[in-house]
Amino acid sequence: MIYSATDDSGNKGAVTRTVIVEDNTNPVISLAGDAVVTIEAGESYDEQGVTVSDNYDTNLTVTIDSSAVRYVSSWELRGDLLGYG
Numbered sequence: 001m002i003y004s005a006t007d008d009s010g011n012k013g014a015v016t017r018t019v020i021v022e023d024n025t026n027p028v029i030s031l032a033g034d035a036v037v038t039i040e041a042g043e044s045y046d047e048q049g050v051t052v053s054d055n056y057d058t059n060l061t062v063t064i065d066s067s068a069v070r071y072v073s074s075w076e077l078r079g080d081l082l083g084y085g
């Protein structure tokens with residue numbers, strides 16, 4: 001922004017202000033549904049999705065990393081319960 005002033009003799013002074021706009025606020029993402037979902041083996045999984053919002057952006061990109069999906073067999077569950085897992 002440039003601010004300027006002119007006196008009655010036509011002398012002019014000016015000063016500039018630089019405004020830096022930053023977005024340092026992370027988007028807020030929330031699960032729709034429970035954080036832990038248990039399904040029967042062989043059944044399909046219905047993705048419940050997420051809701052996202054941001055302080056500035058409206059065209060947010062949501063990605064899903066399915067590498068965190070873990071199949072737990074009943075044997076593993078038994079092992080966990082018995083302290084072998």
Ligand SMILES: [Ca+2]
Nearest residue numbers: 023025054055
């Ligand atoms: Ca933001």
